[in-house]
Amino acid sequence: MKKILVTGANGQLGKCIQDAAAEFADFEFVFVSKCELDIENSELLRKYFSENNFTHCINTAAYTNVEKAESDAEKAFAINAEAVKDLASLCTEHNVVLLHVSTDYVFDGKKSKAYSEHDVSNPINVYGASKLKGERYIQEICSAFFILRTSWLYSQYGHNFFKTILKYAEAGTPLTITTEQTGTPTNANNLAEALLQIIAQDSTEYGVYHYSNGGETTWYGFAEAILLQTKKLEAANLAKTNHYSTFAARPVYSVLNNTKAKNILNLKQLNWKESLQTLTRKLMISNNFERE
Numbered sequence: 001m002k003k004i005l006v007t008g009a010n011g012q013l014g015k016c017i018q019d020a021a022a023e024f025a026d027f028e029f030v031f032v033s034k035c036e037l038d039i040e041n042s043e044l045l046r047k048y049f050s051e052n053n054f055t056h057c058i059n060t061a062a063y064t065n066v067e068k069a070e071s072d073a074e075k076a077f078a079i080n081a082e083a084v085k086d087l088a089s090l091c092t093e094h095n096v097v098l099l100h101v102s103t104d105y106v107f108d109g110k111k112s113k114a115y116s117e118h119d120v121s122n123p124i125n126v127y128g129a130s131k132l133k134g135e136r137y138i139q140e141i142c143s144a145f146f147i148l149r150t151s152w153l154y155s156q157y158g159h160n161f162f163k164t165i166l167k168y169a170e171a172g173t174p175l176t177i178t179t180e181q182t183g184t185p186t187n188a189n190n191l192a193e194a195l196l197q198i199i200a201q202d203s204t205e206y207g208v209y210h211y212s213n214g215g216e217t218t219w220y221g222f223a224e225a226i227l228l229q230t231k232k233l234e235a236a237n238l239a240k241t242n243h244y245s246t247f248a249a250r251p252v253y254s255v256l257n258n259t260k261a262k263n264i265l266n267l268k269q270l271n272w273k274e275s276l277q278t279l280t281r282k283l284m285i286s287n288n289f290e291r292e
């Protein structure tokens with residue numbers, strides 16, 4: 001019997017995993033939100049691992065505010081690196097396979113071809129640096145781990161670009177969206193399923209993997225597709241810009257090459273536009289866009 005601890009369970013990906021869990025009836029899940037298990041609390045973490053026979057831990061807990069991280073580096077590193085180090089140690093001590101999620105922002109974006117796992121990481125913002133440090137701890141401490149780097153996550157849950165665009169459009173707020181960065185929007189529901197599939201197939205091909213939806217676009221292209229697919233484009237006030245001022249630098253190009261995940265973990269890569277369409281159709285039928 002697989003017993004899986006999911007941290008950060010009230011976040012975007014955590015909620016998508018809760019939904020995807022319905023398809024994996026053989027697994028026992030322990031979903032813990034930040035209130036129930038703060039991963040910075042090493043004693044409480046230790047207690048959870050001692051009192052449960054977990055076989056796997058999916059760590060979705062993270063400091064994800066890219067802008068705020070620039071002036072709050074200590075906290076970003078405490079959660080994305082130091083707490084991950086504790087988690088990695090406990091997983092090793094208790095023979096637990098760790099599945100951890102990382103980001104395209106570990107790269108500097110100077111390439112113009114999709115990044116593979118062999119490409120050198122070189123983060124250009126605090127968030128990316130803190131996530132890379134977390135990855136490094138896992139690689140040093142664990143032997144049984146999967147690090148899945150993904151990009152531009154969105155879903156019906158939490159705070160994300162998809163929901164921001166819809167909220168602004170519904171309020172009639174003008175939208176000026178940048179064409180400065182190119183990457184791949186990834187439906188967090190697809191990532192949730194991929195993580196559970198890795199567990200289901202009992203893979204021991206541990207290591208770092210890139211997992212995102214397929215294709216590429218800019219943030220402007222993503223916004224346009226969101227509005228088009230939800231039939232809000234005509235009414236929306238959408239404009240493009242080649243410079244949107246932010247505190248944090250972002251990689252100009254951060255498309256991830258998924259070949260390794262496809263070949264070794266047999267993960268399917270859905271095209272970003274098709275996956276967006278699947279989600280928008282589902283949400284439009286059920287009228288179930290989660291409100292904050």
Ligand SMILES: NC(=O)C1=CN([C@@H]2O[C@H](COP(=O)(O)OP(=O)(O)OC[C@H]3O[C@@H](n4cnc5c(N)ncnc54)[C@H](OP(=O)(O)O)[C@@H]3O)[C@@H](O)[C@H]2O)C=CC1
Pocket residue numbers: 007008009010011012013014033034037038039040059060061062063064079083101102103104131150151152153154158159160
């Ligand atoms: N969102 C994106 O675009 C991308 C995300 N990722 C990675 O994917 C993973 C999931 O991200 P996503 O679900 O979108 O992020 P969210 O911010 O939606 O979820 C993260 C969750 O972690 C919680 N959390 C924060 N600090 C702690 C802590 N100390 N202990 C326990 N829980 C904590 C947050 O709670 P609270 O909100 O209360 O602080 C939140 O519920 C992260 O590792 C992220 O770095 C990678 C690429 C893209």
Ligand SMILES: Cc1cn([C@H]2C[C@H](O)[C@@H](COP(=O)(O)OP(=O)(O)O[C@H]3O[C@@H](C)C(=O)[C@@H](O)[C@H]3O)O2)c(=O)[nH]c1=O
Pocket residue numbers: 064065066067102103104105150151152153160161164175176177178181219244246250
């Ligand atoms: C809100 C807004 C943003 N932008 C720009 C700013 C930025 O360059 C880009 C995306 O902005 P956001 O702040 O929504 O996205 P950002 O926080 O950069 O998203 C990142 O989050 C972390 C957690 C990751 O790991 C990354 O993969 C990526 O998804 O869009 C506009 O051009 N217009 C707008 O109205």
